[in-house]
Amino acid sequence: MNTTRRWVLSLMGRGAVALAFLIQIGAAARAFLPNVLYEPLKRFKLKRPDQYAEGFTFDPDHRLFVVRNQDNFHAISAVCTHLGCTVQWRETQFACPCHGSRFRPDGIVIGGPAPRPLPWYDVSLSPDGFIEVDTETQVERGFNFTLPKAKA
Amino acid sequence: MTMRERLSALWRTLAWSWDPRGEREAGEAIVRNLWLHWFPAKVARVSASWSYSAWLGAIAAILFLILNVTGLLLMFFYVPSTEKAYGSMKDLDYAVTLGWLLRNQHRWAAHGMVAVAFLHMARVFFTGAYRGPRALNWLVGLALLLTTLLCSFTGYLLPWDQLALWAVTVGTNIAREAPLAGEFIRYVLLGGTQIGQNALLRFYVLHVFFIPLAIWALFAYHMWRVRKDGGLAAIEPLRLNRQMQPKQMPATKSYSLWGLARGTSAAVRSSTELEESDQVFASPSVTRRLVLVVLVVLNVTILISVFFNAPLEEAANPALTPNPAKAPWYFLWLQELVASTTIPIGSIRISGGLIGGIIVPGVLLAAAALWPWLDRSSPAAEGVWFARERRWQNATFATVLVLIVALIMIGIFVRGPYWRLYWPGTPWPPTPRTL
Numbered sequence: 001m002n003t004t005r006r007w008v009l010s011l012m013g014r015g016a017v018a019l020a021f022l023i024q025i026g027a028a029a030r031a032f033l034p035n036v037l038y039e040p041l042k043r044f045k046l047k048r049p050d051q052y053a054e055g056f057t058f059d060p061d062h063r064l065f066v067v068r069n070q071d072n073f074h075a076i077s078a079v080c081t082h083l084g085c086t087v088q089w090r091e092t093q094f095a096c097p098c099h100g101s102r103f104r105p106d107g108i109v110i111g112g113p114a115p116r117p118l119p120w121y122d123v124s125l126s127p128d129g130f131i132e133v134d135t136e137t138q139v140e141r142g143f144n145f146t147l148p149k150a151k152a
Numbered sequence: 153m154t155m156r157e158r159l160s161a162l163w164r165t166l167a168w169s170w171d172p173r174g175e176r177e178a179g180e181a182i183v184r185n186l187w188l189h190w191f192p193a194k195v196a197r198v199s200a201s202w203s204y205s206a207w208l209g210a211i212a213a214i215l216f217l218i219l220n221v222t223g224l225l226l227m228f229f230y231v232p233s234t235e236k237a238y239g240s241m242k243d244l245d246y247a248v249t250l251g252w253l254l255r256n257q258h259r260w261a262a263h264g265m266v267a268v269a270f271l272h273m274a275r276v277f278f279t280g281a282y283r284g285p286r287a288l289n290w291l292v293g294l295a296l297l298l299t300t301l302l303c304s305f306t307g308y309l310l311p312w313d314q315l316a317l318w319a320v321t322v323g324t325n326i327a328r329e330a331p332l333a334g335e336f337i338r339y340v341l342l343g344g345t346q347i348g349q350n351a352l353l354r355f356y357v358l359h360v361f362f363i364p365l366a367i368w369a370l371f372a373y374h375m376w377r378v379r380k381d382g383g384l385a386a387i388e389p390l391r392l393n394r395q396m397q398p399k400q401m402p403a404t405k406s407y408s409l410w411g412l413a414r415g416t417s418a419a420v421r422s423s424t425e426l427e428e429s430d431q432v433f434a435s436p437s438v439t440r441r442l443v444l445v446v447l448v449v450l451n452v453t454i455l456i457s458v459f460f461n462a463p464l465e466e467a468a469n470p471a472l473t474p475n476p477a478k479a480p481w482y483f484l485w486l487q488e489l490v491a492s493t494t495i496p497i498g499s500i501r502i503s504g505g506l507i508g509g510i511i512v513p514g515v516l517l518a519a520a521a522l523w524p525w526l527d528r529s530s531p532a533a534e535g536v537w538f539a540r541e542r543r544w545q546n547a548t549f550a551t552v553l554v555l556i557v558a559l560i561m562i563g564i565f566v567r568g569p570y571w572r573l574y575w576p577g578t579p580w581p582p583t584p585r586t587l
Contacts, residue, residue: 037344060471083325083490083505085318085473088583090570097475097583098322099491099504100571112571113494113504 045130049073049147052131056089056105064121065089066131067105071147075123075133076107081116094118106141117141181435190375191438194431198386200438204279204537205384207445208272212300213371214449215265220364222258229254230310232356234349237312238467245464256457262304264453266482269300277523277549280533280542281385287524289377294521296370299363301482306359308480312352317468318477320347320355326490326509347470385535390430392531475569475583484563485556486513491571516552 046059052068059066063078063086078094080087085098093110094103101112108117122137123145153161179193198204229248230240244251273293276282282290305323309316324347328338343350378384465474479487489508494501523545533539538546568574569583 032340032343034343034350039344039346039348058471063470082494082503083322083509085321085477086471088473088475088570095570097473097570098318098477099487102570109501113491115494115501115503115505 042136043132043134045126045132047131048129049125049131058089062133062135064133064135066123066133073123073131073145073147074139074143075121077119077121077135079118080114081109081118082112082114087118108141175433178433178435181439182433188435188439190379191434192379192383193434195434195438196383196387196390196426196430197432197437198390198430199384200432200441201386202441204386205275206271207441208268208275209374210442210445211449212265212268212272214446215261215268215453216367216371218261218450218453219258219265222254222261223360223364225254226258227360232310232353234312234352234468237310237352241311241313241464245461252461253454253457256460256462257453259308259462260456260460261453262307263480263482264449265300266304269297270482273297274549274553276385278546279385279535279537280527280529280539280545281535282524283385283527283531283534286377286381286385289374289381290524291521292370292374292377294517296367296374298517299367299370303359303363303367304480304482306355306363309352309355310359311464312468314465314468314474314477315463315480317347317470318473319479320351322479322487322490324351326505329503329505330510331506387426387430388531388535390426392534394427476567476571478563478567481560481564485559488559488563489513 040062044062046062046066049068052066052073054068054070057066057068058064058078065076065078067074067076078087079085080096080098080101082096082099082101085096087094087096087101087103093105094107096102096112096114099113101114102110103114103118104110106117107120109115119138120141120143122134122139122143124132124134125145125147126132182188182191182193226244229244229251231237241255244255246252276290276293305319309320320342324338324341327341328334330337339345341351341354342348343354478484486509489512490504491508493504493508493512495507496502527542527545529539529541529545533541562573565576566573568580574580
């Protein structure tokens with residue numbers, strides 16, 4: 001290759017143009033990754049424990065089921081692990097209206113295209129006595145939050 | 153000069169030179185006209201025929217034009233906000249005089265454009281019109297099909313009804329299944345991790361500006377390529393059969409000296425290489441048909457819009473997925489695929505979202521894109537409907553087409569609550585309306 005002065009200068013010129021465009025595009029694109037999200041909190045308070053009936057209670061605002069078994073509580077996601085539709089509780093199982101996934105009461109897939117079980121979320125009692133769910137903390141199936149004796 | 157002649161002369165100066173009084177004027181009617189100059193002055197008679205192309209590409213383009221006009225008008229009435237979008241739909245339907253007509257026309261023209269684009273693609277395949285230099289235009293056509301589908305998808309999200317909400321939910325979750333970058337793609341599409349105002353605004357701007365812009369650019373290139381390729385592939389059998397005598401080369405170096413041609417001489421020839429008898433003037437042979445097609449397409453969309461209302465479901469409700477939740481017909485085959493292609497491999501299950509939502513359509517698209525280079529048939533099979541030599545290719549394409557249509561039919565007529573199969577006529581069990 002004959003590295004003439006003209007070749008170097010021309011390369012620098014083209015490089016400068018390309019770089020200017022790349023930086024401009026990068027700068028514009030970066031704005032599309034939000035730094036602040038005004039989204040609902042991942043950890044929230046629900047109702048008081050005594051407001052829940054035995055069995056499965058759907059929470060429409062947070063798309064999950066609160067399951068009560070006397071003093072034991074757990075929370076299970078109502079968002080289908082396939083493509084995100086809201087599953088419905090049908091006496092013995094969860095069923096999804098979009099693509100027909102079905103889950104056992106503990107979230108294990110028993111039919112349809114769902115690839116993973118419905119996740120369980122961490123449940124606790126807030127200091128002022130409300131059921132509190134943290135959807136950022138997934139817990140093992142079989143997790144149980146038992147109400148402290150004094151409160152129950 | 154009378155006033156009428158003056159006005160006519162003025163109009164000709166400004167834009168139009170219409171009724172030709174000779175061959176030269178017939179040519180100029182096209183070449184010197186602002187709107188028509190992208191047509192050639194003369195076209196092959198077979199290119200303009202109804203039976204060869206059915207004018208499907210033109211119909212798709214006209215529908216796109218209708219979509220542009222009605223869409224721009226709808227922008228005056230639509231607010232891209234999660235709180236107001238659904239209200240704007242109701243206003244258009246009940247409070248704006250003839251607002252329903254605009255909305256219906258926009259929706260039905262969109263459905264029509266998807267359908268006609270599919271049919272146009274099928275026509276090009278069955279006539280073997282994607283070969284040789286036209287392979288590039290086949291690829292442009294595929295890009296146009298994709299952008300058309302994207303525009304439809306982003307379009308039916310805007311009413312922010314149940315269809316919209318669950319389409320974004322499912323659509324962006326399919327994007328999330330993409331290997332490695334999936335989570336990032338979804339984050340960028342939604343402008344966050346959950347579906348909300350950011351997502352609606354992004355899809356809105358894509359729908360009203362960027363995707364139509366892409367379609368316009370691709371459309372312009374598509375048309376330009378048709379001309380550069382010498383017209384529709386229907387002319388290829390003519391070229392083949394005519395065995396034209398090569399024209400005498402002019403013995404001059406002028407062209408190469410002027411820099412107009414390489415070598416020592418250039419042959420000036422008709423761009424279509426056709427006999428005079430095979431060609432007709434674009435004006436009026438093409439223009440008259442074009443006006444007729446515009447008239448028919450416009451009237452059909454208006455008629456359909458008068459008798460059938462564009463679908464609008466209940467307002468978006470994240471807590472309650474409609475049961476069953478069905479995509480518009482042109483995505484129903486994909487819905488069937490994502491619902492039935494989850495594959496267990498050992499202890500892990502590969503989601504149907506990845507297989508049916510990304511891999512299968514990707515493979516189909518790749519096969520279509522590579523087809524011109526896989527097709528080894530002879531030139532005699534080019535530009536002919538159902539050439540015997542290409543019967544296996546046509547059978548393959550037809551099979552895929554039939555499978556897609558069959559899946560769509562299952563989705564429309566046989567799927568019931570919880571996506572179970574119910575024969576048409578069998579009653580659906582009652583399902584909870586609220587939870």
